Amino acid sequence: MLPTFGRLPRTRRTERTARPLTILVVLLAAALLAPVGLALAMPQSAQAIDDGTLGIRPQLESDFFHIVLAPGAAIDATAIVSNYTDAAVTLLNYAVDGQSTPQGAFALAAQADTRAGVGAWVALDAEEITVPANSDLAVPFRLTVPVGTTPGDYAGGLIIQSPPVQGETTTGNGDAALRLDVIQRQGVRIYLTVDGTASATLAHGDLSWERSGDSITFALPITNTGNTILFPVTELSIDSAIGVNDSLSFNTPESILPGATLTLRAVLTELPLIQAGTARATLQSDAGAETVSTSLVYLPWWIIAVAVLVPLLLAFASWRTTRFIRRARQAIAQVARAEQGA
16 A cells, blocks of 8 residues: 655755744846836745845744645744844745755745646635834744645745845946846745645666766756655766776755756866766665666777777888888899890
């Protein structure tokens, strides 16, 4: 029988902190032939940092929200927003989906991104909140899982976003002007498990490598094809008849959410002159263990050139020698016939 959900999504120990996520979102304002540029928002993903001025955290947990619900069920929860400054602050307050970055980090989507999971299922009382100076404010919300939702792990978060802080305007060459506005964007993660049958499966692509200078970079694309959050660990072994024999570790992703794809990488430095062997990557996670391999063979260009030119030179020298001997024999024969005729 397959295992069923009824657990809390597993989180890596390295992501447990006493403070929530933080990010600085930079708004780049640029306009040509104008003294001040127009602000263009460029939101980025949230990271687990607290800058000491604003914060958001669960009311009843130390790090993130961990919720288990059945399809069609709902739960009321509360986030605590902290204002550590000496002035009241008004903040935008909204929910977003979670995502895995190509590098394997957890991120909270931008405000303008489409919301299809947790970000769409969270209902807040207000889109804007005001937190008094040096105070905490309780922000209640309701998370409702739609009927018919596919079982599995989902992730998202609550975001607090400060008003833009206008930067100074600088003028470059000509009449172009540049202004850098800053928005503070912090978030707290919501890990949701929808009850049902768990399916932990992880697909991988081909193991490839690319040499650059004195190093080789190995790449292994992976995709979480199941419905649980996975924490893959991958090791690389190099077995060679000629060259280096070594073991390497691929970069370890924080997690990989269901449906996400990322590329694991490992770097081999201090290469030998000649390499002829096999590289094997062992991928381990809750989905099991798999091994994928590729040949690892390379020669410096000058060795290849020598290997091609030497046989050609030997063949040319042999041809010249054979030709010389043939002509010498013909000359000797002509002299002999001339003497006989005399």
